[in-house]
Amino acid sequence: MKKTILTGDRPTGKLHLGHYIGSLQNRVKLQDEYETFVLLADVQALTDNAHQPEILQQNIFEVALDYMAVGLDPQKCAFVIQSQIPEIAELTMFYMNLVTVAHVEKNPTVKTEIAQKGFGESLPLGFFCYPVSQAADITAFGAHLVPVGADQAPMIELCRDIAERFNRQYGETLVVPEAMYAQFGRLPGTDGAAKMSKTIGNTINLSDDEKTVSQKVMGMFTDPNRLTGKEPGNVEGNPVFTYHDAFNPDKVRVAELKELYRAGGENEKGKPILGDVTVKRELATALNEFLGPIREKRAELEKTPDFVWDVLRDGTARGKARAAETMAKVRESMKIAYF
Ligand code: TRP
Numbered sequence: 001m002k003k004t005i006l007t008g009d010r011p012t013g014k015l016h017l018g019h020y021i022g023s024l025q026n027r028v029k030l031q032d033e034y035e036t037f038v039l040l041a042d043v044q045a046l047t048d049n050a051h052q053p054e055i056l057q058q059n060i061f062e063v064a065l066d067y068m069a070v071g072l073d074p075q076k077c078a079f080v081i082q083s084q085i086p087e088i089a090e091l092t093m094f095y096m097n098l099v100t101v102a103h104v105e106k107n108p109t110v111k112t113e114i115a116q117k118g119f120g121e122s123l124p125l126g127f128f129c130y131p132v133s134q135a136a137d138i139t140a141f142g143a144h145l146v147p148v149g150a151d152q153a154p155m156i157e158l159c160r161d162i163a164e165r166f167n168r169q170y171g172e173t174l175v176v177p178e179a180m181y182a183q184f185g186r187l188p189g190t191d192g193a194a195k196m197s198k199t200i201g202n203t204i205n206l207s208d209d210e211k212t213v214s215q216k217v218m219g220m221f222t223d224p225n226r227l228t229g230k231e232p233g234n235v236e237g238n239p240v241f242t243y244h245d246a247f248n249p250d251k252v253r254v255a256e257l258k259e260l261y262r263a264g265g266e267n268e269k270g271k272p273i274l275g276d277v278t279v280k281r282e283l284a285t286a287l288n289e290f291l292g293p294i295r296e297k298r299a300e301l302e303k304t305p306d307f308v309w310d311v312l313r314d315g316t317a318r319g320k321a322r323a324a325e326t327m328a329k330v331r332e333s334m335k336i337a338y339f
Pocket of ligand 1: 007010
């Protein structure tokens with residue numbers, strides 16, 4: 001029997017290159033080998049969007065388009081809408097009793113997000129607890145493997161912890177999942193921030209058109225200490241080169257660009273040998289070549305919304321069946337299967 005994968009995304013907007021590098025790429029590679037469930041985590045999205053639930057429906061559709069556009073095959077991969085699986089909420093309630101507040105407080109991802117979103121005193125309890133509900137997401141499907149970006153490491157750790165604790169307390173019931181992190185690591189934002197994030201507004205979306213991509217690339221941060229193209233520049237930690245490494249298939253040219261950039265210098269006309277603009281133009285071209293087929297597929301699918309919703313309905317039904325199986329086992333183990 002195939003092993004199971006579970007991953008997910010909050011449907012609060014269109015997916016971006018950071019999602020692709022962090023997780024989508026791995027999902028596409030692994031979907032033949034594993035039974036894959038991808039969760040559209042609308043309940044998790046509500047933890048910081050309770051005042052605007054109406055954004056979810058459109059974004060579920062957009063994310064489903066992104067999934068299929070990058071090559072997730074709905075035959076191999078069930079797209080599951082989280083809010084339609086009440087078993088996840090039930091599991092969350094039981095798991096809450098196995099985790100301390102202090103443990104969640106230490107979670108670095110949650111800490112960063114809380115700071116970024118500026119909740120202050122108005123931090124919703126639901127948001128604080130979302131790592132616990134994410135453990136329910138993963139274990140409800142009996143996932144063996146969770147391909148995610150490195151920022152999700154504390155979530156998977158907590159999930160493993162909860163599953164182990166549950167099994168010790170109530171007997172072997174839950175699969176303890178392994179994380180799989182993206183090979184490339186984390187993609188920085190266009191502003192050079194550690195992470196590409198919609199909240200910060202430093203993303204390049206998979207659905208951005210050619211012109212938008214070029215504009216965003218031309219506005220990218222490079223080496224802040226390189227005041228003119230004649231000075232030697234830093235390649236390490238320079239987001240433009242990080243993107244070249246991630247998306248430009250012409251590795252020979254990328255190596256050459258790096259060498260020239262590091263060297264600096266001017267030509268016989270007194271112009272920089274390699275200015276930032278050239279590096280960015282070539283990046284924009286590479287990105288647009290990468291995104292071209294994704295955009296085309298997306299545009300095709302967008303014309304058939306009924307098909308997209310059928311895919312979601314079907315995937316959710318498959319997810320529901322799996323979660324119900326887990327829930328029955330959990331009730332047995334906890335001795336709360338009364339009737
Ligand atoms: N927290 C994840 C994110 O923000 C999304 C997510 C929800 C998820 N449930 C999950 C990821 C389960 C992996 C497994 O990207």
